[in-house]
Amino acid sequence: MSLHVVNEPTNIKKEIPDMTYYFISGGLPNNYGGLTKSLLLRAKLFGEESKKKTSFMTFRFDVEMHNKISELYKNGKIDQEYTSIINLFDDFLSKKTKTKRLYDEKLELEQIKKQAVMGKIAKTVSKLFGGLKNKLVITCYTDGQTIRYVDYMNDAKQVIKREEYKKNGVLALVTYYDVQINKMYLQEFINEKNEVYLDKHYVWNSEKKDVQFTHFTWYSEEGERTIKDEAELRQYWIEYLQNENDKPKLFLVDSRPQDKHVFKVKKAPSSYYAAIIHNKHYGDTKYQIKGRYKEVFSQMYNLDAIFFITEEQIEDFNLIAGEQETFFFTPHTIDKPLDSEVLNVPSEKYKAVIISRLAAMKNLTHAVKAFSLVVKEIPEATLDIYGSGEDYEKIKKEIADHNLQKNVYLKGYTNNPDHEFQKAWLTISTSHFEGFGLSNMEALSNGCPVVTYDYDYGARSLVTDGVNGYVIEQYNVEKLAEGIISLMKDESTHRQFSEQAFKMAEKYSRRNYMKNWSYALNRMIEVRKEKELLAKKVGQKALPMTLCNESEHQTKIEISSIHNEAGEQVSLIGLDRKNKAEIISVPVHNTNQFIITNQDVQYEKIAANKTQVIDFYVRFMTNGKIKSMRRLSSEQAELAKNVLFMDSGYKIEPYTTVKGNFSWKLTEPDEE
Structure with a gap:
């Protein structure tokens, strides 16, 4: 897989493209978390660093919206010169009206x-x-x-x-x-x-x-309209914005509940639609797509880009969808100048700190459990936990249950996290999952080593085990305690980790942040042009299948002719109809044949997502990994009624869809 990597100076366009940027979220919460912070910072930096104007789009009706916006401008969270916060009700419906x-x-x-x-x-x-x-x-x-x-x-x-x-x-x-x-x-x-x-x-x-x-x-303004739901209202607004003028526009969705409202709008030629991924997308296994992410996967081939804040998550998206030329790496940044003088601030040897929301996903009771083992070895060790949230009482009880009231302290909110990280010897991260781990990045920027569980995502992006901290097997409380004890006792290792922590933070500087976004956005534009050119070469019509021989162990498919004058790689692809998970991928055989065996079918994906229908496409791919797909038509081929794949037990029924295309219906073994 080819990914753009930060700090790679060659072949990177430095300018953010001249577009109108819409960053989309449902609303503006009173106490917003990492997702909204990330969106606001992106808008701010696009303005300050590239002089590009952005709009933070919100959809929900909110009587406090005006006050919230005023506070953000007042506190410098966004720059009013470059960023406007616009709302469906306040800035569209209420103004584009003849009134009742x-x-x-x-x-x-x-x-x-x-x-x-x-x-x-x-x-x-x-x-x-x-x-x-x-x-x-x-x-x-x-x-x-x-x-x-x-x-x-x-x-x-x-x-x-x-x-x-x-x-x-x-x-x-x-x-x-x-x-x-x-x-x-x-x-x-x-x-x-x-x-x-x-x-x-x-x-x-x-x-x-x-x-x-x-x-x-x-x-x-055009008259009275009856609208069935809020999704339709939202789509009216997006249609209006994208058709205001011919200037290129990017509609970038940050909040997964908004995907279904945005991505179903008919895209104007000048518009680009994209998603940015902030949190873990899979469920029980890495093949199972979480419910709120199904829309992103189902729209995969209609989107111009999907942006990721960790390289690990790109790899995991590839497991489900296959490698895509529209995946881009755009990690977070640190919203402050980096100063190596933080390494000269004295740290308290036996002091650990956590700055976090006190939320269930942060799993902070494990930090307390681990610290009960730490104080047995180092009685003077202390842990300060800063933050608020729904798990406050649960964590307080855990502290009491382990008699740690003189070692672990719930300190509430801090308005100076840099100071707390600088004076602490280390920080601890015990989350079930993260999108990135902003608190860890902040710790590193202050030269504070991290002892972290190995969760998805961000743990290994930020912490290299034995270099700037320790990465511990997830949920292994004893190993977590051992890492904390080891680092608290070893001043030499702590000094080395602290220096390396600061070096890692430099990777996420503003300069590199803008480099990554510049590369990704310019490449997004290039990829769409290249895809359009390839689509013209290979055509848009479905490719007719002339032969379909099926047995219990394989299916042979023959196409009358594949015109491939440009020499692209040709494959037969089977996609889950609902979420576009790539279930089957086989190369062309003897210029116009494809052979599917049991080994070519990814039953783990089928089971994880309860796949019911697989649709087939012929995929053309250039050496530059640009792809174009054509549906496989089965109107000219006689299909068998039922085929049993004995290795899996799944019953597969090949059929021709109402549009004349080739698909499989799947029946699980226990449904017989």
Whole structure:
């Protein structure tokens, strides 16, 4: 496999291509994690380093979006000159509207604020507006001052309507309730001009005993539109953006739940669609695709690029999909200048530190268990754990169960992780899995060696066992403790590891980060051109199969003629219909024949993903690994009804699809 490697100076275009960049996530969480941090940093660096403008696209309705954006600009997380954060509701639906009507039923909130005492608001309001038929109840944001909701109540104290406000006092959403069932039946979305631009409709579901969403009505500039779901709304927006002008655009999806909304849009000629992989994609085995990743795999051949932050994960994607010319290595970076002076900061010999979310995937109870063994050997050893999360009580209990209250401390949030890593002797990483391991990279940039479990992904990308830390067999608590003890006792090894840690961090400098993205994006453009040229050479129509001889042990397929004047490598490929996992790959035999034996079928992939249908293609590949595929037609060949592959027990039924193409239906042995 050929991968671009950081620090490789030759044949790398330094300029990020001149495109419009859309980085896509579902929303902007209040307490965002590594995925959102990565997206924000990418947008920031594309601007600061390459002067390219980017848009952070969000889809979810969020009354706090304006405040969140202001905070990001204020805190310097993104550069307002180069990056805009845009939202489906705020920046498209609410603006591209003829509107249903003006909403003029709300009370002036300033009047309520002036005359009502917060905390006694309900009684005060009823006096102020005694002439109104309905009473009001006010709910504030956490500051106790800014109004969040205004609930309109009937005489039976039932909510009949709720007005929802942004923090700047602008009305955003009105919800109407059916008092017979105490459930909503309609929501009206309000823009800053007080116009109703979108309705969301609900009906009662007697079976589920709850209301369910039925459809949207969008009052668009072109007229009233009935829209079946939010996916359709999102697709309207992407279609609008990509057709605004002919300038090249990249729609890069960071969040897997958004894949199904973006990748099903018909791609404009000037648009490029891509995904970046942040987390582990496989389940119980490396052949089993996790549910949220199925859309990426199913769209594999329609995407212009898939970007990876570790080389190990590219290898594992190859196990399922085969090598693809659209896979690119674009690792994370350290968002700060590297300073070798960190190596001169004195470290506390018996002090370990962890800076992490206290989440289940981080498996921090193992760090505590290992430390119970460490203190038996080194009683003065300490471990400071910084962070917050849902596993706080679980970790606290683990500390108490091992009587480690004087050795292991839950320290809460730190706003100076660099300082903590610099004064610590080492850091510990015990995750079940990671996308990369940003905390480990931060530790290395401060000359702090890492003792880590060998998880996917990032452990071995960042830590070379015996060079800048120790990589321990996953879940082996005793070995983890041994690594910690060994490093705490050995000052000479610690000094060497610390120096090598800093050298590893240099690999992830800003300069190298931009090099990798520049290479990947320029190559993405070249690959699409090369694929289009190859597709013209080999044609687009399905290739007719003239012969299909099948026995219990092999299938022989013959094609009347394969026109291959350019001399490409030709193979027969069998793909899982749902996720495009590569199940079969056999080279051409005697210029126009393909022979499939039991050994050519990857039953592990079939079993892992419960493959039901395999579709067949003829693949043409150049020496530069550029591929073009043509569907295999079976209209001209007589097919056997059933064939049993005895080695596997699977029953295989060759058939011709409604479009006249060749496929296999699979039946598992236990389904007989």
